[in-house]
Each structure stands twice: as C-alpha cells, then as structure tokens.
Amino acid sequence: MTDLSSPSQAGAGPVRLVAASPVAVIEIDNPPVNATSQAVRAGLLAAIHEVERDAEVEAVVIACAGRTFVAGADIREFGQPPREPHLPDVINAIEACSKPVVGAVHGTALGGGCEIALACHARIADAGAGLGLPEVKLGLVPGAGGTQRLPRLIGVEAALDLVSSGRTVKAAEALRLGLVDRIAGQDLRQEAIDFARELIGKPIRRTGALPANGMEAEAAAKKLLEIRRKARGAEAPGKAAELVLLAASLPLKEGMARERETFLELRSSDQSAALRHAFFAEREVARVPGFDSAEPRPVQRIGVVGAGTMGSGIAIAFADAGFEVKVVETSEQALAAGQARIADIYEKQVASGRLTAAARDERLGAIRYGVGVDTLADRDLVVEAVFEDLEVKRALFRELDAILRPGTILATNTSYLDISLIADATSRPAEVVGLHFFSPAHVMKLLEIVRTDRTAADVVATGLAIARRLRKIPVVCRVCDGFVGNRILSRYRQQAEYLLEEGALPHEVDAALEAFGFPMGPFAVSDMAGLDIAWARRKRLAPTRDPRERYVDVADRLCEAGRFGRKTGAGWYRYEGGRREIDPVVTALVEEASQRRGLRRRPIPPEEIQARIRAAIVNEACKILDEGIVERPLDVDVVMMHGYAYPAWRGGPLFEADRIGLQPILDQVMERAGKDGPGWEPAAGLVSRAASGARFYP
Numbered sequence: 178m179t180d181l182s183s184p185s186q187a188g189a190g191p192v193r194l195v196a197a198s199p200v201a202v203i204e205i206d207n208p209p210v211n212a213t214s215q216a217v218r219a220g221l222l223a224a225i226h227e228v229e230r231d232a233e234v235e236a237v238v239i240a241c242a243g244r245t246f247v248a249g250a251d252i253r254e255f256g257q258p259p260r261e262p263h264l265p266d267v268i269n270a271i272e273a274c275s276k277p278v279v280g281a282v283h284g285t286a287l288g289g290g291c292e293i294a295l296a297c298h299a300r301i302a303d304a305g306a307g308l309g310l311p312e313v314k315l316g317l318v319p320g321a322g323g324t325q326r327l328p329r330l331i332g333v334e335a336a337l338d339l340v341s342s343g344r345t346v347k348a349a350e351a352l353r354l355g356l357v358d359r360i361a362g363q364d365l366r367q368e369a370i371d372f373a374r375e376l377i378g379k380p381i382r383r384t385g386a387l388p389a390n391g392m393e394a395e396a397a398a399k400k401l402l403e404i405r406r407k408a409r410g411a412e413a414p415g416k417a418a419e420l421v422l423l424a425a426s427l428p429l430k431e432g433m434a435r436e437r438e439t440f441l442e443l444r445s446s447d448q449s450a451a452l453r454h455a456f457f458a459e460r461e462v463a464r465v466p467g468f469d470s471a472e473p474r475p476v477q478r479i480g481v482v483g484a485g486t487m488g489s490g491i492a493i494a495f496a497d498a499g500f501e502v503k504v505v506e507t508s509e510q511a512l513a514a515g516q517a518r519i520a521d522i523y524e525k526q527v528a529s530g531r532l533t534a535a536a537r538d539e540r541l542g543a544i545r546y547g548v549g550v551d552t553l554a555d556r557d558l559v560v561e562a563v564f565e566d567l568e569v570k571r572a573l574f575r576e577l578d579a580i581l582r583p584g585t586i587l588a589t590n591t592s593y594l595d596i597s598l599i600a601d602a603t604s605r606p607a608e609v610v611g612l613h614f615f616s617p618a619h620v621m622k623l624l625e626i627v628r629t630d631r632t633a634a635d636v637v638a639t640g641l642a643i644a645r646r647l648r649k650i651p652v653v654c655r656v657c658d659g660f661v662g663n664r665i666l667s668r669y670r671q672q673a674e675y676l677l678e679e680g681a682l683p684h685e686v687d688a689a690l691e692a693f694g695f696p697m698g699p700f701a702v703s704d705m706a707g708l709d710i711a712w713a714r715r716k717r718l719a720p721t722r723d724p725r726e727r728y729v730d731v732a733d734r735l736c737e738a739g740r741f742g743r744k745t746g747a748g749w750y751r752y753e754g755g756r757r758e759i760d761p762v763v764t765a766l767v768e769e770a771s772q773r774r775g776l777r778r779r780p781i782p783p784e785e786i787q788a789r790i791r792a793a794i795v796n797e798a799c800k801i802l803d804e805g806i807v808e809r810p811l812d813v814d815v816v817m818m819h820g821y822a823y824p825a826w827r828g829g830p831l832f833e834a835d836r837i838g839l840q841p842i843l844d845q846v847m848e849r850a851g852k853d854g855p856g857w858e859p860a861a862g863l864v865s866r867a868a869s870g871a872r873f874y875p
C-alpha cells in the first residue's frame with residue numbers, strides 16, 4: 178500500500194496534486210464532467226511540471242473526482258478564441274514526462290479526455306468505463322493528437338472505425354483493442370497507484386513513439402470510400418479517416434500539425450455549426466417552458482395494451498429502463514404471438530453481443546402477460562398500442578377509465594388521431610396524454626409527448642421524466658393531425674407524389690433525397706413502414722378532403738392491389754430475397770397517373786426534387802410554429818433529425834433555412850418547375866414568416 182498518510186497538497190483550483198513518495202496523484206475535479214476548461218488545462222500542465230521537479234516522486238497517476246474521467250471539452254468555451262495552454266501542449270507534456278504516468282479511467286473518457294488517457298504511459302479502467310473520440314458527431318476531428326496516437330496504440334484499422342464513427346467502447350472492448358492495459362477490480366485509484374509503482378525504473382512506453390503499421394493502398398482506399406458512403410455527406414468522418422491513415426507515414430509532430438489544421442478548418446465550417454446546434458437542441462428540447470415547476474408523478478408499474486410490433490417495442494423500452502411491465506392482449510393466441518416477438522428481439526440482441534444472457538433474463542423477467550385490460554388495475558401508467566382507429570381507441574379508454582385507480586395516467590401511442598377526442602371518452606381527460614413512440618420503439622430515440630388543452634401539467638412533466646429514464650429525446654407538442662413529424666411527412670410525401678405525376682419515378686426521388694443526406698428516400702421508407710398505415714389515414718380523411726385539392730392516387734392503387742411494402746414483397750418497389758428492385762408495374766401506374774392528369778412527363782433533376790421537398794418541409798414547419806403546435810423552432814429540428822433522419826450535419830430544416838435563407842429554396846423551385854407549372858404551387862404557399870425571410874434562431 179502506498180503511504181498517503183502525510184502527503185503534501187498543491188493547487189486550490191480544479192486540479193490538485195497530491196505529492197507522495199513514490200507515486201503522486203494528479204486529481205481533476207471540475208464538476209459535472211471534468212471538462213478540459215482553461216483552468217483544468219493550466220492546472221494539469223502545472224502539476225506535470227511540479228512532478229518533474231519533485232525528486233521524491235517517481236511515478237504519477239492521473240485520476241478524476243466525481244462520476245467520470247474527463248468527458249470532453251468545456252462547452253462554455255465553444256465559439257470563444259482559444260486560450261493558452263492549448264490542450265495539445267498539455268497532452269504532449271504528459272507524454273514527455275520523464276516519470277511513468279498511469280491514467281485511471283472511470284465513467285467516460287471522451288474527446289480530450291480520451292486524448293489525455295492516450296498520452297499516459299499506461300491506462301487502467303474501471304469495469305464500467307467507456308472511451309471514445311466522438312468529435313465527428315460535432316463535425317470536427319480530434320484536435321489534440323487522437324488521430325495520431327490511437328492508431329499507434331491499437332492499429333490503423335481499429336482506429337479508423339473508432340475515429341470515423343465517434344463510437345464509445347466499453348472497458349472490455351478497450352482491453353481487447355489495447356486501448357487500456359488493465360481493468361480494475363474494486364478500487365480503481367489504489368490499483369492505479371500500484372500499477373504506477375510497478376512501472377518505476379522500467380522503460381517508458383510513449384504512445385507517440387510507437388510505430389503505426391499502415392494498410393495496403395487498395396484496402397485503405399476501399400475503407401475511405403466506405404466511410405464516406407456511410408457518412409452520407411458529412412465531411413468530418415472522411416477527414417478523420419484520412420488523418421488516421423497519415424499516422425503510418427508521418428512523424429507524430431507532423432501528423433499532429435495536420436490534425437490541428439484540419440480541426441481548425443472544420444471548426445469554422447457550416448457542418449460543424451449545424452452539428453453543434455443539433456447537440457445543444459437535443460439537450461434544450463426537454464426543458465419546456467411552463468413545465469419547469471411541475472412535479473412528475475411516481476411511475477414504476479407500466480401497462481401496455483397491444484402486443485403487436487409497436488406494443489412489443491414499447492414493452493421492451495420500458496423493461497430495458499427498469500420498469501415493471503405488464504402486456505395485455507385480447508386473446509391467448511395474440512398474447513402468445515406478442516410474447517414470442519419480445520423473446521425473439523432479446524434473443525437477437527444476445528446473439529449479436531449487444532446484451533448478455535443474464536441481462537436478457539432479467540429484462541424478460543420484468544415483463545408479465547395477461548388477457549384483458551382488467552388485469553391492469555394496479556398500474557401507474559397504461560400505454561395503448563392498438564389498431565389506429567378512433568372509435569377502437571375511444572372504446573378502449575372508456576374501459577380503462579372504469580378499471581384504473583384515480584391518478585393512473587392513460588397514454589395513447591396514436592400517430593395521427595385527435596387525442597382530445599380520445600380523452601373525452603374518459604372521466605379523467607386531465608390524465609390523458611399522447612406518448613408517440615417511433616418504430617422500432619425500443620430503438621428509436623424520439624418520443625413525441627402530445628398534450629391536449631386539458632392535459633395536466635404534472636402529467637406532461639411525468640412524460641418528460643419517463644423519457645429521460647427511457648433515454649429518449651422528448652418533444653412536447655399540442656394536438657393536430659399527425660402532430661409534428663407525421664404532419665410534415667405527409668406534406669413532403671405529397672410533394673414527392675406530385676413529382677411522380679410530373680415525370681420522376683420513385684427510385685429517382687429516393688436517390689435525390691439520399692444524395693441530400695437521408696439514409697432512405699420517402700418511397701423506400703413507406704415500403705418499410707407499410708403502405709397500409711398511411712392508406713388508412715387517407716381513407717379516414719377522404720370525406721373532409723377539399724375536392725379542389727390535387728390528389729395523387731398511385732399509393733391507393735398499390736394498396737388496393739395488396740402491395741403494402743416489404744411485408745407483402747411489393748409496394749413502391751418489389752423485393753426479391755430482401756433486395757429492393759425497381760418494378761415496371763409501378764412505372765406503368767405512375768405513367769398512367771400522368772396521363773389521367775393530362776400532364777406531359779419531363780425529366781426532373783435531383784436539384785429540383787431536393788428543393789421542392791425542402792420547401793414542403795419548411796412550409797409545413799412554419800405553419801406548425803404559427804399555430805403554436807410547438808413552442809420553438811428547435812422542437813421541429815429535433816423531431817426531423819431523430820424521427821425522420823433529416824441529416825444532422827444540416828442542423829434540421831429550420832436551422833438550415835436560417836443558414837442558407839428561404840428565398841434560394843423558392844427560387845430553385847420556381848426556376849426548375851416554372852411559375853405556371855403544377856410543381857411550384859406548394860412552395861408558393863409558404864406562410865408569411867418564411868416568405869419574409871424572418872430568422873428562426875435570433
């Protein structure tokens with residue numbers, strides 16, 4: 178045991194040096210996440226210099242107080258001129274230290290925190306620790322040697338994966354990769370001190386001096402191409418990968434200079450500004466004006482009505498978060514199918530290595546099953562996930578209202594229906610709320626929390642608290658057809674169908690949107706979700722549709738032919754062995770629709786497709802804001818990025834409209850389609866807020 182009974186202590190700031198013989202401890206204490214602020218950088222550099230001067234100290238441990246190791250940069254310094262000492266200089270000083278330095282990692286070592294760990298001569302991690310270089314998620318590359326030291330430590334191929342994806346690796350994987358040397362048992366700090374003592378007098382292993390074995394040129398080029406393809410237009414992943422590959426051919430100093438140059442270039446880019454907006458919006462969206470003081474209700478016992486795809490996913494999401502779940506169905510047969518569906522999802526997670534068998538058993542044990550809603554009388558919250566039909570849901574809520582005790586919250590997972598009408602079927606409309614999960618519910622992070630005019634403030638606050646526990650990103654909105662996401666989706670899908678009548682084909686529209694940055698275009702997404710869902714909504718709205726409204730019936734004809742998408746083997750495309758293929762049957766239907774409309778088909782370039790879809794999205798977003806469905810533009814941006822895969826490097830549709838201006842979008846539409854053509858009408862309908870060029874983000 179190291180004798181720390183009478184250490185000398187220096188430093189009153191966020192970095193403390195506990196100088197003991199023979200192992201000193203440098204402790205960073207900068208709550209909440211020990212970010213690398215200017216004070217931390219200065220304190221760390223001063224501590225290393227003091228260690229060098231102190232003859233009694235023969236080795237050093239760098240550790241952190243609180244719940245985590247250094248978890249990244251200080252966000253309060255974003256956008257400010259950098260102040261000395263710069264992090265690369267501090268990290269170089271750690272690596273150059275003449276005495277062995279051991280990093281003791283707990284919590285997360287991210288970004289600059291991971292780079293500090295890389296500069297240490299050895300690393301020991303708590304079993305629950307995570308390490309990563311997530312800078313690409315902010316449109317950046319590591320800026321303090323991460324792209325140069327990581328490939329020297331774990332190899333170029335593994336480093337390419339981590340740096341270009343920004344993913345965090347847990348301690349066990351970090352040990353396999355060689356990113357850490359040991360995993361601690363019970364006492365990380367003491368084991369780190371013991372590790373440092375072992376290294377006294379031995380040759381120091383400096384990460385920056387290790388060789389980085391390169392990849393063959395052909396393999397490297399193929400990997401770069403794959404990374405850029407996955408990035409779908411984001412610049413940072415490809416730039417980060419290029420830097421990692423340079424580590425094999427450049428000395429550390431030159432590689433770090435190139436890294437710093439790229440970092441500074443990207444920091445001032447539009448993409449980085451957009452991704453920083455996305456980062457802050459994800460955190461701000463849960464702070465909803467007017468609900469700050471409302472106290473959430475205690476919720477632990479959850480009921481889920483319906484064990485289909487959505488109900489099963491919702492049950493898993495709650496079980497994963499530690500809730501007690503009961504799933505009910507109308508028959509033993511339907512219940513058995515739902516139970517098998519849930520078990521299958523967990524089995525696949527175990528098979529892929531994402532979950533241990535023990536964790537699977539624990540989560541399956543948290544879910545119980547029953548037939549009939551009368552078994553839910555003891556629940557704190559009941560979520561319905563039954564057929565998307567207003568009268569079906571109203572009847573269910575009347576039945577639940579008679580069974581559930583006072584104070585139980587009733588939630589509907591409806592995608593489009595008027596929740597006020599569902600709430601009116603109960604004697605407790607104040608306790609009815611929409612919890613609109615996105616499919617698959619146990620995977621997708623977005624959760625729309627829909628409040629009626631009578632939903633109680635503490636019920637909304639409970640929804641927000643549940644979202645935090647589920648690790649979802651919540652957006653609070655009011656009632657309208659489709660809420661935020663599906664309302665916007667219906668408008669831009671409508672515009673996509675107009676494009677079909679005028680000359681485009683489904684695969685051309687999808688390709689243009691994928692080139693824009695979406696992972697899938699609207700027709701491929703429709704096939705995956707199932708065309709019958711939107712068809713049911715169109716039939717519901719048909720009696721109230723304005724007869725003057727332009728209506729494209731190709732999707733209806735597909736549904737009438739039993740083509741509901743992937744699940745039936747055919748929709749907008751046909752599917753052979755799971756592969757999506759262009760279908761001549763659909764081409765013929767589209768061309769016939771043009772003839773019936775009396776339109777001469779013309780080639781429509783990708784730029785026009787993109788401009789018109791963007792105009793439709795921004796148009797509807799403006800209307801949603803003007804109607805008060807949401808409070809802030811960032812609510813729309815978050816919904817579109819996390820529910821509909823709007824490219825995060827664009828920052829969301831309204832942030833992007835601020836950046837590029839709305840008039841260019843309109844100009845593109847009008848130039849491409851012609852002022853008198855059918856394609857310009859939806860864009861010309863932009864509401865006054867948008868048409869005037871008013872900014873969404875002051």
